[in-house]
Amino acid sequence: MTIENELIRLSVDDFPPRNKPLIAKYLRSFAFPVLSKLSPFNISKTGSYLEGNKNSILQKYGADAEKDITSVLTKLNTLRKEILSNAPFRELISDNVDVQIWNKLLEDYSDEDGKRPTWMFTNWLYCECYIHRRLFEAFETSIYLKTYDPFYEQKMKGLVSCEDAMKILGQFLINYFNKSEVEIKNLREDLPKIIKCALWGNRCDLSQTGGDAIAQTESPLKLVDSLQDLMLVDESSKAVDFLCNSLSITNDDKILDIILDNAGYELFTDLCLADYLVTYKFVNIVRFHGKAIPWFVSDVTNQDFITTIDYIANKSTCEGLKELGKRWESYMKSGQWKFECEQFWTLPFHFGQIKLLDIELYNKLSQSLLIISKGDLNYRKLVGDVFWEPTVPFSQAVGNFKPSKLIALRTLKSDITCGLPEGLAESISKNDPDWLKIGKYAVIHVDGI
Numbered sequence: 381m382t383i384e385n386e387l388i389r390l391s392v393d394d395f396p397p398r399n400k401p402l403i404a405k406y407l408r409s410f411a412f413p414v415l416s417k418l419s420p421f422n423i424s425k426t427g428s429y430l431e432g433n434k435n436s437i438l439q440k441y442g443a444d445a446e447k448d449i450t451s452v453l454t455k456l457n458t459l460r461k462e463i464l465s466n467a468p469f470r471e472l473i474s475d476n477v478d479v480q481i482w483n484k485l486l487e488d489y490s491d492e493d494g495k496r497p498t499w500m501f502t503n504w505l506y507c508e509c510y511i512h513r514r515l516f517e518a519f520e521t522s523i524y525l526k527t528y529d530p531f532y533e534q535k536m537k538g539l540v541s542c543e544d545a546m547k548i549l550g551q552f553l554i555n556y557f558n559k560s561e562v563e564i565k566n567l568r569e570d571l572p573k574i575i576k577c578a579l580w581g582n583r584c585d586l587s588q589t590g591g592d593a594i595a596q597t598e599s600p601l602k603l604v605d606s607l608q609d610l611m612l613v614d615e616s617s618k619a620v621d622f623l624c625n626s627l628s629i630t631n632d633d634k635i636l637d638i639i640l641d642n643a644g645y646e647l648f649t650d651l652c653l654a655d656y657l658v659t660y661k662f663v664n665i666v667r668f669h670g671k672a673i674p675w676f677v678s679d680v681t682n683q684d685f686i687t688t689i690d691y692i693a694n695k696s697t698c699e700g701l702k703e704l705g706k707r708w709e710s711y712m713k714s715g716q717w718k719f720e721c722e723q724f725w726t727l728p729f730h731f732g733q734i735k736l737l738d739i740e741l742y743n744k745l746s747q748s749l750l751i752i753s754k755g756d757l758n759y760r761k762l763v764g765d766v767f768w769e770p771t772v773p774f775s776q777a778v779g780n781f782k783p784s785k786l787i788a789l790r791t792l793k794s795d796i797t798c799g800l801p802e803g804l805a806e807s808i809s810k811n812d813p814d815w816l817k818i819g820k821y822a823v824i825h826v827d828g829i
């Protein structure tokens with residue numbers, strides 16, 4: 381029996397039970413193919429990338445780094461095998477500050493006899509986060525490649541490959557920003573478009589393609605109109621009303637927190653939205669929350685954030701984009717924009733646990749006028765990674781994560797849904813069986829607004 385068949389043998393040919401956190405053992409849940417196919421594929425691709433870049437790595441770090449490359453490849457291979465044979469989880473072994481938390485959690489998940497959990501039968505959110513944490517461990521336990529991000533180059537390639545779309549959105553914004561006066565009715569009309577550009581930016585996610593760039597070539601603004609029918613829930617008008625009302629608040633500490641997702645084109649659209657909101661004084665301060673370690677292939681790290689702004693400001697081929705990038709550089713310099721990467725975002729917990737596990741972060745988010753959560757994984761974490769009945773209201777699914785007003789911008793790439801009108805899930809799935817998994821559909825949900 382091949383090891384992949386071993387996972388099929390252990391699986392249950394059914395959908396996962398409703399209103400419970402996902403587990404990969406259910407063959408008809410998206411978690412099963414992600415565990416058995418996509419994750420091993422992403423791990424192999426990371427190894428191939430490393431092998432393909434051996435010469436440049438040796439040039440940068442010296443000949444001794446070859447041993448590191450070999451040891452990372454062995455660790456990646458081991459991880460892949462562990463997944464495909466449903467081996468028990470092991471403790472993390474690096475000296476990073478988060479290791480204690482991970483190992484304590486593993487202890488909690490183990491049974492009374494100390495028997496460790498396995499991939500097919502454990503909370504899927506934990507499993508998937510553990511995969512990405514182990515990927516990083518392979519690097520951080522080396523000598524020269526401790527901080528090496530094997531996805532960095534692909535993330536930047538993803539950004540550059542979308543330059544045509546970025547030019548259109550960038551030029552639109554620059555023309556806007558250069559007008560001496562903009563009327564509130566124009567803001568009301570255009571803000572939903574900018575929000576939706578950031579929403580659809582979430583389609584460009586390298587974790588689905590093993591790091592291959594997804595080029596975004598169409599006009600993002602036209603795309604927003606043409607994709608409107610694929611929006612299953614669109615509460616953007618509530619978000620816009622709320623933001624327009626905030627214009628009458630004149631204090632200068634109106635904070636927007638954006639819980640970021642992917643680097644590349646998606647980050648560009650997030651920065652555009654933040655610039656729009658700051659320029660017209662909907663908010664004064666923007667805190668971007670990214671990841672402290674490489675995460676789910678394309679999530680934004682500090683390095684991605686800085687090099688993206690630098691690329692737009694200094695290396696892009698269009699004057700409009702450069703002008704935009706210079707504005708972003710000045711926001712960063714003045715402290716009006718901040719990049720933060722709290723540890724919580726790379727732990728395997730859902731957002732309902734922040735209050736209990738990281739009260740400092742919860743209190744920080746409570747200072748916020750508005751929180752924007754981007755993407756599919758953040759959405760899963762928002763709603764507890766629970767396989768809700770699709771009609772369960774979003775605000776109920778979010779549970780006790782209520783530090784402030786919330787907007788979730790998400791294209792659907794996993795089978796977690798909630799807040800859908802009665803019968804919608806059933807009717808789409810009849811004509812479009814993969815509707816939940818390919819980033820084709822989207823939702824904008826709000827909570828507390």
Ligand SMILES: O=P(O)(O)OC[C@H]1O[C@](O)(CO)[C@@H](O)[C@@H]1O
Nearest residue numbers: 585587641755756757758793794
């Ligand atoms: O980048 P996003 O939008 O968070 O999408 C990541 C999604 O991709 C997967 O990693 C694989 O499909 C999901 O598990 C995850 O929710």
